[in-house]
Amino acid sequence: MSNALLEVQGLKTYFPIKGGVIRKTVGYVHAVEDVSFTIGEQETFALVGESGCGKSTTGRSILRLIEPTEGAVRFDGEDLRALDGEAMRKKRRDMQLIFQDPYSSLNPRMTMRKLLEEPLRTHFSLSQKELDERVHWIADAVGFSRDQLGRYPHQFSGGQRQRISIARALITNPRFVVADEPVSALDVSIQAQVLNLLMKLQQEMKLSYLFISHDLNVVRHISSRVAVMYLGRIVEMGDTEEVYCRPMHPYTQALLSAIPRRDPSDQKRRIHLEGDVPSPSNPPRGCAFHDRCSRCMAVCSETVPAPRRMPDGRLVLCHLYDE
Ligand code: SF4
Numbered sequence: 001m002s003n004a005l006l007e008v009q010g011l012k013t014y015f016p017i018k019g020g021v022i023r024k025t026v027g028y029v030h031a032v033e034d035v036s037f038t039i040g041e042q043e044t045f046a047l048v049g050e051s052g053c054g055k056s057t058t059g060r061s062i063l064r065l066i067e068p069t070e071g072a073v074r075f076d077g078e079d080l081r082a083l084d085g086e087a088m089r090k091k092r093r094d095m096q097l098i099f100q101d102p103y104s105s106l107n108p109r110m111t112m113r114k115l116l117e118e119p120l121r122t123h124f125s126l127s128q129k130e131l132d133e134r135v136h137w138i139a140d141a142v143g144f145s146r147d148q149l150g151r152y153p154h155q156f157s158g159g160q161r162q163r164i165s166i167a168r169a170l171i172t173n174p175r176f177v178v179a180d181e182p183v184s185a186l187d188v189s190i191q192a193q194v195l196n197l198l199m200k201l202q203q204e205m206k207l208s209y210l211f212i213s214h215d216l217n218v219v220r221h222i223s224s225r226v227a228v229m230y231l232g233r234i235v236e237m238g239d240t241e242e243v244y245c246r247p248m249h250p251y252t253q254a255l256l257s258a259i260p261r262r263d264p265s266d267q268k269r270r271i272h273l274e275g276d277v278p279s280p281s282n283p284p285r286g287c288a289f290h291d292r293c294s295r296c297m298a299v300c301s302e303t304v305p306a307p308r309r310m311p312d313g314r315l316v317l318c319h320l321y322d323e
Contacts, residue, residue, distance in 0.1 A: 011071035033232035100181035102161035134254035159190035238314025
């Protein structure tokens with residue numbers, strides 16, 4: 001892996017649960033629980049897992065759009081959690097977010113030109129000529145013509161709106177982008193176009209991505225390393241191809257077994273998970289997956305497994321690999 005641009009260490013994000021007449025804090029939702037990883041220069045690192053596993057909260061906690069409860073986030077060696085509001089606001093020109101739903105993130109009363117100018121006006125003091133140059137550059141990069149700049153969001157298709165969203169995130173020339181389910185609202189036929197655009201722009205602009213998705217096929221296509229999350233924790237993390245070809249954690253094995261295969265006889269290998277994901281406001285003792293794991297042992301319901309480094313470099317959080 002190349003040098004780390006982003007280092008996340010022991011990240012925890014808890015949300016208070018309020019109860020009673022005086023709205024006292026009666027507990028916490030453990031949305032992100034002791035998450036650590038690094039992302040290299042020009043790397044695409046993916047967080048994957050079922051809805052509600054904490055992957056989006058992790059992305060927003062890194063950008064401090066949600067304030068983390070504990071842990072360190074270093075960007076290019078700088079401790080982001082030590083920055084005050086104004087310094088963090090300036091830092092966001094280097095660290096951007098692409099949203100899942102381009103329609104709700106684009107102001108319907110603004111033309112594409114205004115939508116693209118807005119982040120530049122927030123972060124820089126530029127003349128109108130400089131704004132125009134920058135807007136024309138990013139419009140070219142994401143495949144729009146000049147005469148489309150005067151149109152409104154409703155005059156574009158879903159895929160085009162997502163390209164406007166990407167252009168808005170990249171117009172400040174960031175180094176790091178959190179892409180939170182960037183293609184899941186799009187038709188399958190458009191998804192590949194948007195993914196290819198993200199990969200092209202990564203090369204051209206030397207970007208690093210934190211790519212968040214529940215779609216295992218998309219993650220395999222775009223990422224070089226992947227972390228699988230379950231109930232706020234990373235349970236397996238490693239080289240994407242290694243993890244996909246030889247998953248080690250029982251949860252990763254079950255997730256990957258559910259990907260539709262071309263050969264129908266392969267379907268019998270599918271591992272069906274029993275029960276639901278437990279509540280993050282009342283996580284189970286021990287391994288959070290133990291209620292649903294077919295390989296559960298006595299120790300699993302008592303002790304949280306420690307991360308183990310495997311010979312191929314991946315990390316796995318499971319007592320099956322205890323020494
Ligand atoms: Fe299953 Fe135990 Fe491993 Fe958890 S620690 S995944 S319960 S074998």
